[in-house]
Amino acid sequence: MNHRETDIDERLARLADATRNVAPRPDFTARVMLAVQAEREPIFVGLLARAARRFVPVAALAAAVAVVWAVRTDDSLDEVLATYDATELPW
């Protein structure tokens, strides 16, 4: 190692020593956690939306089945009601 290289190492060592105690502000962790929390909500909403997208076809099918079932039930109810307690009027 020549003289100049020693100079480089000495300068690096001096600067390393002078900056050894550099530290973040005391509230740094709190600020990071706030930033992370702000991030958490969109991530959660995104995950929910992605998960929900898988259920859209199933939900649409279930809704269609429910409509058909409701219409059929309504028709048969009408028939039942139509015959229930019906009084035939004499001519």
Next chain:
Amino acid sequence: MEDAVEDLLRGDTTAFQRIVDATSARFVRVGARMLGSIADAEDVVQEAYVKAYRSLLAGQFDRRSKVETWLFRIVLNTAIDAKRKRGPAKVDSDTLVDLGWDGNASAEARLALKELSDWLGELPEDQRTALLLKAVEGMSSAEIAEVMECTEGAVEQRLVRARATLRERRNQR
């Protein structure tokens, strides 16, 4: 630290804070040494944590390296990007001394950060990072290779080139 990641993935919201508490002092110090300013380092490290958090929740941490090494890599890359976008620091030494807060650092430390950043700022990015991690952070070549995702041989080569560049520039003055 690895436990904290598992806890986080199981829904423990305090787990990430444990990771930040355990790593932030070192990361901010490295960032400040790269960027020449504690405030800039805090911004970069905060951004890196947010990126890491997003990646963890998205399942992008592949566990091929330790959590701290993986985080360190994100911090370094974010710092390199920030330095590239910003270009050379334009803050003069008077402004540095007059900052409203000192981040627990003395004026001497802040001037040293500026000197370090300006001096090593003359080097190409990969050489600067390798030299900083080796000669200032005191990391081994194997650790640097893991963080920089290269071979130990490549690290050694960068160190030799970095010293040669600094020597050459010094001789020119």
